[in-house]
Amino acid sequence: MPVFYGTDIDSALMLGTAQYPSPKILEAAFGASKAGIATVSLRREQGGGGDFRALVAGLGAQILPNTAGCHTVKEAVTTAHMARELFGTGWIKLEVIGHTDSLQPDVFGLVEAARILIADGFQVFPYTTEDLTVCARLVEAGCEVLMPWGAPIGSGRGLMNEYGLRALRAEFPDQALVVDAGIGLPSHAARAMELGFDAVLLNTAVAKAGDPALMAAAMAGAVRAGRAAYLARPMEPRDMAAPSTPVVGRAFL
Amino acid sequence: MKIFVNGEERQTGAATLAALLEEEGFGPAVATAVNESFVAKAARAAIKLQDGDRVEVLSAMQGG
Numbered sequence: 570m571p572v573f574y575g576t577d578i579d580s581a582l583m584l585g586t587a588q589y590p591s592p593k594i595l596e597a598a599f600g601a602s603k604a605g606i607a608t609v610s611l612r613r614e615q616g617g618g619g620d621f622r623a624l625v626a627g628l629g630a631q632i633l634p635n636t637a638g639c640h641t642v643k644e645a646v647t648t649a650h651m652a653r654e655l656f657g658t659g660w661i662k663l664e665v666i667g668h669t670d671s672l673q674p675d676v677f678g679l680v681e682a683a684r685i686l687i688a689d690g691f692q693v694f695p696y697t698t699e700d701l702t703v704c705a706r707l708v709e710a711g712c713e714v715l716m717p718w719g720a721p722i723g724s725g726r727g728l729m730n731e732y733g734l735r736a737l738r739a740e741f742p743d744q745a746l747v748v749d750a751g752i753g754l755p756s757h758a759a760r761a762m763e764l765g766f767d768a769v770l771l772n773t774a775v776a777k778a779g780d781p782a783l784m785a786a787a788m789a790g791a792v793r794a795g796r797a798a799y800l801a802r803p804m805e806p807r808d809m810a811a812p813s814t815p816v817v818g819r820a821f822l
Numbered sequence: 823m824k825i826f827v828n829g830e831e832r833q834t835g836a837a838t839l840a841a842l843l844e845e846e847g848f849g850p851a852v853a854t855a856v857n858e859s860f861v862a863k864a865a866r867a868a869i870k871l872q873d874g875d876r877v878e879v880l881s882a883m884q885g886g
Binding site for chain 1: 828829848849850851852853854855858859860862863878879880881882883884885886
């Protein structure tokens with residue numbers, strides 16, 4: 570099971586709390602999946618903020634606030650400070666968005682914001698691309714967790730650059746790695762775990778499924794299967810067939 | 823004086839951020855910023871508001 574900044578998490582499934590048809594279905598998704606971490610955000614108070622905080626406190630998951638929607642270092646840093654006070658945690662999913670349509674992170678702003686927040690005592694979970702050099706800068710800044718995207722947020726396209734993710738795993742054997750964003754199906758989540766990732770973070774794939782609780786359970790099963798497969802050290806694929814039934818002792822008929 | 827609370831213009835006589843939050847009826851589960859800078863809960867009573875200040879009052883919300 571993943572360890573983030575010294576904290577053991579009971580599940581490698583990290584689940585967002587947005588876009589569910591109702592609060593009840595949100596609770597059902599967490600109940601069915603036993604997701605270990607719930608991501609949350611901060612928005613302008615218009616009534617109901619206290620209710621939602623009470624709801625997430627009852628999900629049985631660690632809370633990971635995000636800086637979603639922030640486009641500058643200053644916005645992200647200010648949001649992180651507000652989140653730390655509101656949720657009582659130094660954990661922050663750091664998003665600094667650089668491109669409106671793809672929601673691709675601004676990796677330059679991301680590294681700068683990570684440096685500032687880590688100096689301020691935060692434990693930063695950076696939403697990043699799978700770029701090796703950017704990730705090296707994040708690690709230098711003090712990030713113990715890296716969260717490369719699989720595909721653009723909400724796209725459900727799966728792992729667009731499996732090679733890059735595998736390279737990242739090889740390059741950073743000691744960092745906790747999470748595929749964050751782009752997961753659409755349990756097979757995508759399982760694949761990320763087969764590559765040796767420590768966890769996956771997803772939201773839309775569950776919240777926008779016809780039956781979110783059932784999909785959440787499917788994701789939890791996929792994550793467990795993928796992790797077990799990684800630990801079991803899979804066979805190497807080959808091009809030609811290799812008979813699995815013994816050839817010796819075959820009858821002459 | 824005129825200030826902005828979550829982007830909406832308000833006329834207020836509240837001298838401090840703490841007084842403004844009370845006047846506007848915000849509960850305890852909020853985090854605040856004035857002119858894009860974080861203001862911790864403990865500092866709100868000491869923050870004097872000035873004409874044109876931009877106050878953000880945020881709370882927990884759904885997120886991915």
